[in-house]
Amino acid sequence: MHLSNRIPLLITLAMSLISAPSFAQDLSEAAVAKRIAPVGSVYLDGGIVTAQQSTVADEPAGPRTGEKIYNTYCVACHATGAAGAPLKGNVQAWQPRIAQGKNILIKHATEGFNAMPARGTCADCSDDEIAATVEFLIQGI
Numbered sequence: 001m002h003l004s005n006r007i008p009l010l011i012t013l014a015m016s017l018i019s020a021p022s023f024a025q026d027l028s029e030a031a032v033a034k035r036i037a038p039v040g041s042v043y044l045d046g047g048i049v050t051a052q053q054s055t056v057a058d059e060p061a062g063p064r065t066g067e068k069i070y071n072t073y074c075v076a077c078h079a080t081g082a083a084g085a086p087l088k089g090n091v092q093a094w095q096p097r098i099a100q101g102k103n104i105l106i107k108h109a110t111e112g113f114n115a116m117p118a119r120g121t122c123a124d125c126s127d128d129e130i131a132a133t134v135e136f137l138i139q140g141i
């Protein structure tokens, strides 16, 4: 018998070996509920609030808005002109910068540029968050 003739047989054999244990598992509702029970219940023992839980409770999930980040980090310079920062809403200051292309603005905001600090001092801002903040900063120009 040629080897290629045996392949379907081998596949059938292999499949029966793979699927056999799953038939043996207890699929009763109670057994399934026990298997998928949340691991987190361990943390609730004794009412101890872990650092992980409080972080989850305080921080909303997902990225922060550009507006929120601007008002937290960028406003110190871009609303005052500190360190020579171009003011938000100043068309004259922003037009030649925007003319470089938005990607350059985002690159400079992310990596830093002269007196402009990297990520505008928001060390834990993601690249997407910085890009959204640049959009907010130049909005309306």
Ligand code: HEC
Pocket (backbone or CB within 6 Å): 069, 070, 073, 074, 075, 076, 077, 078, 082, 083, 084, 085, 086, 097, 100, 104, 105, 106, 108, 109, 113, 114, 115, 116, 117, 119, 120, 121, 122, 130, 133, 134, 137
């Ligand atoms: C410590 C002050 C300071 C903070 C905080 C700051 N910037 Fe700046 N930023 C500057 C200065 C100064 C410049 C001008 C740099 C230059 O052109 O030499 C600048 C320039 C920029 C530019 C223009 C870059 C270019 O290519 O012309 C962008 C975009 C920018 N900042 C975004 C941000 C964002 C977004 C934040 C907050 C996440 C932020 N900045 C926070 C000081 C600051």
